[in-house]
Amino acid sequence: MTTEPRVLSASEWDAWLGCPELAFGGVPIAPESRELYAALIEPRRALGHWDGADCVGTAGSYSFRLTVPGGAAVPAAGVTMVSVAATHRRQGLLTSMMRRQLDDVRSWGEPLAVLLASEPGIYGRFGYGAATTETNLRIDTSQVRLALPPGTDGVRVRRSSPVTALDACEAVYARLAEARPGTPVRRPGWERMAVSDPESARKGGSPLQCVLAERDGEVTGYATFHLRPAWDDAGPRGTVAVRDLAALDPASYAALWRFVFGIDLTSVVECRNRPVDDAVLRMVSDVRRCEVRQRDGLYVRLVELGRALEARTYRTPVDVVLEVEDTFCPWNAGRWRLTADSKGAAVCRRTDDEPELALSVSDLGAAYLGGVSLTTLAAAGLVRELRVGALAGAAPAFSSDVQPWCPHGF
Template identity: 65%
Template sequence: MTTEVRVLQPDDWDRWFSNLELAFGTREAAEEREFDRSVTECERSIGVWDGGEVVGTAGAFSFRLSVPGGALVPAAGVTMVSVAPTHRRRGLLTSMMRRQLDDVRALGEPLAVLTASEPAIYGRFGYGAATQRMSAEIQSARVRLQLPPGAEEIGLRLADPAAVLPRCEELYARQVPKRPGMLARLPGWERKGVLDPAEERGGGTALQCVLAERAGELVGYARYHVQPEWVGTVPEGAVRLRDLEAEDPAAYAALWQYLFDLDLTSKVVLRNRPADDAWQLLVSDIRRCSVRVEDGLYVRPVDVGAALEARTYATDVDVVLEVTDDFCPWNTGRWRLSGGPKGAVCARTDDPAELTLSVRELGAAYLGGVSLGALAAAGRVREERRGALAQAATAFASPVAPWLPHGF
């Protein structure tokens, strides 16, 4: 059986995307499918063809990713990866990953990132789980919030989500450098936040948007659905939060109080929030919030030196890293990282190794949410010089948990 990997042509998009849906066992709503078509970068997408049939897909988006220190670093957003069930275990995925990472390197992007449908797949290609996402079901009828000063001064008003989208996007853009893992949205990507196909509401309301304002200035917003539910004659509806961003603690808390107080509801349901989301420190009873944390964004350094130079470090650091990278061997070797809060330099060296790790562990620790110390405790990082692990682990840490606000 002969297969060929080639760049996606726009006229082939429907067949290409249908293979993706087949592999995932889904069928997207027309609104979402149109969005996916509009943001697909065909020149960065590839298909595996067997005769006239598409049997494999993979794409990439030209993202900029926030890293510790606030820089927005070019990153290939790996997406739409699939292999037809008739062509599994024949090396198609490996061939697409090989082609893709070679292309990313040629474009000079230091990083590749993805969200994994199956985490076990991507570790062998050098991707490490670097962020977490938190979900929760808060019993808002029984949990109270302790609001910080100034929350009572925030004005709240409902608005059409599409009509106020430009204002919300401006606020979102200001938040991106503040938290590693967030994406600077490309033109057209702002629409993702207001996609609202009726067939996927599950009986809930159309998308709602509440704005938080201070003296006429937008300082926060939340987008959500309300899911009505009655137990006998008792209302037990759910507020299903889609997005929430705020400039300061007062606006943030005022938005959460609004969500807690919506009539005919008894719970607030979250599906993707930062692991350190501050509402957890405002609630009166965290045990009634059913918090769960799972993996989020996977990060792969494509150019180790450029990637480590692109971020800053919490404290001064001077350490020699021995990196192994079987899939991208140009990264293998010893690298001296010297830097601190104002910047860093990372270059090849012949000096003795002080920490040994694979590129997968480096990707996991890169955004500051996974401790090098924890990876060492799991046997995935080895300390070669006494004290090097503590110094590097402290330097790599982020003061806020890295977080990917939406999939791609």
């Protein structure tokens, strides 16, 4: 067996993909999904452990740009396809792949690595912190009404095929990505993921459907969804499974929600992965009938701490010395002085000054996008205040008006 992970060669793709396929339950990946993954994967960023001809460990990453507070799109490794064969667990394969991967990411000049964890307990030991929260909804539309803002009736909602509408939807996505931390700025080719529709992923629903919102002839929003018909003795009980719903203004947003609430023969709207501050939660008449559930979303790892902290802006002026613990990437460990002016522009440099706040790199990653408060982390004992008043000065600076969110998987 290989003692160190090595970069994937083109001829090894099928064997490499077979390892996560088996690790995640052994259900065959749909052919159209395999083709799309093959088109998006970057072989030089794909690592594998091999036992003879068998691939027994995998870890890949995409070269993303991630929106951070202030609107900058920062280079980030989007970690994906991490797996270890059940026959080769507890042999150090995962640790060796994470070690090689983060060293590579650093050498490529990417200050961040991000991932969506299959299990939340895995990645903290490698310095990742849960930085966003996603909201899942199951709304009883027979009982819940929407409060609509002025102008909603002036928005036209029309059907389109998802593929035909793709360019218009991507234009809306790109504009929204600039405003919300945690959103990947999609590279060419990634738009195909938004309309990938293997039958095996529909959970008994219809092929992917799409509607566009328009104002004055301009596309201002879109929704994609599956319909899952169902009936009982009392009549239709169908479900609208919303995949994406996004808009550039409140009226367009409301018009799209009104449409999905009103689809004939349905009484439930299901949404997976909505932002924690989703405006629809303030539009509904009865939030208790929306079955709101939250879970961890995007995990952030500061690969180059100084560059990462300088890449974002800060909500209030700040001058604080951080004592950072980072055993897995020791080049980040130690004291850093972070300063930001009234415009939010930051400088983060090594210092010998006395520390004022102490925390781990994973907890700094959790706070990085502004969705997790340093005050909350301190209340949990994860941030230690070493100078009285330091926390009160730093916590508002790290916060964000818009809650961070990663709207899609990778």
